[in-house]
Amino acid sequence: MKAVIMAGGKGTRLRPLTSHTPKPMVPLLNRPCMEYTIDLLKKHGITEIAVTLQYLPEAIRNEFGDGSRYGVSLVYFEETTPLGTAGSVKNCADFLDERFIVISGDTLTDIDLSAAVRFHEEKEALATLILTQVETPLEFGVVMTDENGLINRFLEKPTWAEVFSDMVNTGMYVFEPEVLSYIDNDREVDFSKEVFPYFLGEGKPMYGYAAEGYWSDIGSLEIYRQAQFDLLDGKVQLQIKAQEIAPRIFLESHVRIDSSVRLEGPVYIGENVHLQAGVAVGAYSILGSNTVVSSGTKLSQAIVWENTMVGKKTEIAGTTLCRNVQVGESVLLGEGAVIGDNCRLSSKSVVKAGVKIWPDKEIGESATVTTSLIYGTKQSKSLFGTNGIKGIGNVEVTPEFVTRLAASYAYLLRAGSRIALSACSHPFAQLLKHSIMTSLCSSGIDTVDFGIGNSPLMRYGVRSLQCVGGIHVYMAEPAEEKEIVIQFVDHEGLPVSRDMERKIENAYWQETYVRSLHHLGELHVEHQVQEAYLRALTERVDVASIQRQRFRLLIECEPRFMPAFLAPLFHSLGVSVQYGAIQEGVCKHGADLGIRLDKNGEQFALFSEHGEKLSPEQVLALQLLACSGIHNKIGLPVSAPMELEHLAQLLQLEVVRTKVAPRAMMEVASEERFHPMFDAVYSLLRLLSYLAKEEKPLSVLLALLPACHMEKKIVFCPWGSKGKVMRKMLEENKGKLLELVDGIKVYDANGWVLILPDTEDSHVKVISQGATAETAATLASSYAKRIAEYQ
Known part of the structure; x- marks a missing residue:
């Protein structure tokens, strides 16, 4: 063999x-x-x-x-x-x-x-x-x-x-x-x-x-270190080719150790290593061949490759040193630091924890290194979450961060590609957009600035102007958390694929940039996208019937951009709008319905003329009704109730069950310019058009919608237990009807339960549907309990 x-x-x-x-x-x-x-x-x-x-x-x-x-x-x-x-x-x-x-x-x-x-x-x-x-x-x-x-x-x-x-x-x-x-x-x-x-x-x-x-x-620096510790602990049944002179203390040949040296196992010392007087080698230290450790130096969990010289009275704790490194006297190296081949660290220099120094660098005498030299530290988790990249503004997401991020993205594009940019009205989001713009142009990428906008506007503009992709930056809600979100879209205006996210992350971690003075990108400003978007919206509704109804709306939204943006649209449709908090009361304003728009224009909450807040399932059902006659196919997440699938069939809408991720739902009909589940203004206009055609108030329509009994729970689950929980869930439900589109969906006589590990937090979502509210609650509680037990 x-x-x-x-x-x-x-x-x-x-x-x-x-x-x-x-x-x-x-x-x-x-x-x-x-x-x-x-x-x-x-x-x-x-x-x-x-x-x-x-x-x-x-x-x-x-x-x-x-x-x-x-x-x-x-x-x-x-x-x-x-x-x-x-x-x-x-x-x-x-x-x-x-x-x-x-x-x-x-x-x-x-x-x-x-x-x-x-x-x-x-x-x-x-x-x-x-x-x-x-x-x-x-x-x-x-x-x-x-x-x-x-x-x-x-x-x-x-x-x-x-x-x-x-x-x-x-x-x-x-x-x-x-x-x-x-x-x-x-x-x-x-x-x-x-x-x-x-x-x-x-x-x-x-x-x-x-x-x-x-x-x-051996896929990361942490795992590289742990694998050697596991070898020393005897967890790997492979031969260690050295003499075990004492329990878990391994020496190769021709090692010179002064009588005053202290060794604390487990340790591994390679061929021709010289440990001088007063050296202390702590547990889990590994010294490569031909290494010299000078007197008075202390090592603990130090991994040192061959041909390295360590000066006197130096302290190395949890550091990895590559080949041919010269470490001066009284140097301090911190936990998780990595020193590349052929580096020179002068006397009294300090390398802080987690710092990585690429090969052939020299650190001056008494210098303190707090950031990685040339290449930065790999993030501890993926940059991308469910809905883009998130972080606290000017803390986690800074101008320096987005400059590197944009350069990483540019590395994956052809020179001269056109990328659209937009941001919400918040000054810091606009500042970040300009940092991204500068970085892209310096990397040979042309940029098209849409100015102030939101994600639906970005998606429409990228398709209309045939850009290769786009980046939108906005300050998320609630505003007091100061969380910035960065969204990337592809040439179809869809959120970029997971494969593209990985490529951006890898380029970011490796800092693989391409910049040249001979190939700078051009900057374009596009002022007409908003008008074109609003014009295209009105082409998708029955303007005359909406005008006849003379709708009155109460809209709660962010105050800087949305009212001015929506004003010409509602004026052309003859819709009267009052902007204010929904809690003031839809009835008080005599409105036909109330809408709370999220800051990014993708999601919305809906309230009837009586002030009744609609459930997410009712909103989804109304969106299906509003799509009928104009959309042929729509993506419904596996978490949506079965009744909506039946409703779609009655409306002659082809339904494709998808993951809950926005891209998965949108790419079912990727050719569409507007995606109703992720464009609040478009959904609202389609709903107004439908209400005008039916000539019925919203509350009457609600009474005709199918009843759905849903329950949602969130169960804490450590990252390291998620895989085990999902495996045990599958094993326990073997023989039952299962759906594995996204998470694990278990069907039984009483309804269904979806077990969905969260991609950003240490918990698992449990979503259930039952014939009654009590059944749905019982199902969710039962599975939530099992998830807790499996851990």
């Missing part, structure tokens, strides 16, 4: 460790990560190994050669252009003439490969994916199997709302050679995105082997 080691990764999330070092060559206890993979294959009798290369290939070739030093035979296959995971394996096709294993060169694992192969044989599988359980499955492919191990659902890098299990794809596979026939030559093809979904759709025998044992994808 043969194997393929995937060793082409750049390891961008591990920078600066991987600035000069391919990810499989990053050392774990003074040995390249890939060496552990070779040892594991050899342990299971697999010695004929292909190695795929792309990034810094010579570093890997020079280290491992033909493999004879490790008791295996290595054959290298280098990619000149990226081929993806499947394309990389297909590139080795001439070598792979029998059953083979695919394994990553940058993971640490002791999983029993022989057991996985036996499982593969027993199932007569075409492909077997080796699976493991993890706390946070977002960065992996989540997999679900039946009781025989046959894979029946696969989702690559899900959001929390899509997580249906904590069982993930490890990137290790057992394949029959026939798998190669499904992969195109010389093209970028990915197993998770293309090959496995195809196998699933075609019913190919693709199985999942739930493995026991240790597995760690």
Whole structure:
């Protein structure tokens, strides 16, 4: 049996460790990560190994050669252009003439490969994916199997709302050679995105082997450190190639240690290390070959690569130092700091916690470094949430932040692309818009400034002016929280896809910018978008019937922009508007209905002529009524009641059930210029048009709407437990009618329950519908209790 080691990764999330070092060559206890993979294959009798290369290939070739030093035979296959995971394996096709294993060169694992192969044989599988359980499955492919191990659902890098299990794809596979026939030559093809979904759709025998044992994808600096601590603690059943001179104290050969040195296990000390008098090496410290630690220095949880010189009386706590680093006397290095290859830190310098210094930098004497040099710190969570990027104004979202963000976005665009920009009327939002504009233009991107606006206006303008995309900035409500939201839209005016969000995030974290004085973008100001939008709105309603009704409205909205923006529209329709707080009373003003518009013009609350506030389900039903005759297809979220689907069918509206994310609902009818569920003004006008046609007050229409009994609960759930909760929920409800469009929707005789992990907070939403309000409440409470128990 043969194997393929995937060793082409750049390891961008591990920078600066991987600035000069391919990810499989990053050392774990003074040995390249890939060496552990070779040892594991050899342990299971697999010695004929292909190695795929792309990034810094010579570093890997020079280290491992033909493999004879490790008791295996290595054959290298280098990619000149990226081929993806499947394309990389297909590139080795001439070598792979029998059953083979695919394994990553940058993971640490002791999983029993022989057991996985036996499982593969027993199932007569075409492909077997080796699976493991993890706390946070977002960065992996989540997999679900039946009781025989046959894979029946696969989702690559899900959001929390899509997580249906904590069982993930490890990137290790057992394949029959026939798998190669499904992969195109010389093209970028990915197993998770293309090959496995195809196998699933075609019913190919693709199985999942739930493995026991240790597995760690070395995907971040924190995980890189933890993997070595786990090796030292004996959690990984792999050989540590050093002498254990005392419990969990490992030394390689030719180590010189002064008699006054204090060692506190577990520690690992590489070949030719010299520890001078008075050095204290604390627990979980790892010293690479040829390192010298001068007298009086204190180390704790320090990871030091080879050929590093540490000066006297220095303190290193929780820091990672790469190769050939020179640390002066009395230097202080903080927790989580990373020092790149060939750096020089002069005497009495201080590097604060979390700071990352890229290779070949020099820090002056007595200097204090508080921010990363050249590249910034990776964020602790995704930039994007459900509805864009959010943060406290001038604290988390600053002009400096949006400048970097816009430059990251520009890196993904072609020079000369046109990007639309708008912001709400708040001065700080306008300031941020100008920072974004400057950054985009300096990166060679043309900008079109719409001035003051909202998201529906932005979406319309991007489509009308055929821009490549757009960015809208607004101050969210409630205003006292000072939360800024930044929304990105694509060329169709839809929120950008999750794939594009990831690309923006990666470019931001890596600070991959392109700027040149020879290619500056142009700035355009577009004053006509508002007029064009309002004109297009009136084309979608029966103006004459609205004018005949002489509607009176009470509108509560933000005071700076909306009243002036809406004035010409309502004037042309003969609608009288009073602006004020809804609590003053719709009846008091003699209004036909009351509307509370959200600041960004996307959502609204509705009140009848009697002052009765409509439920979200009633508003949704009215929106369906208002869409009839002008829309053919509409996206309804899985959280919407079943009665609305029946109503849509009566109205001859095609309904597509979608995720609750705005993009998912909008892209059902992406060709539409207006999206009723996310354009409050358009929805309001369509509703007025419908009321005028029916010549009935709103309260009469409400009485005709189907009754819906819904209940919503929010259950606290730590991030690390969400995957387990979803898996247990699936296991418990096996055999019931389930829907996995978004979260887990469970149907039973009494109604349905939707279990939806929140993408931004540590909780799970429970939404239920029942035949009665009591049934819905009982269902929601029952599942909320189970979620709490599963944790």
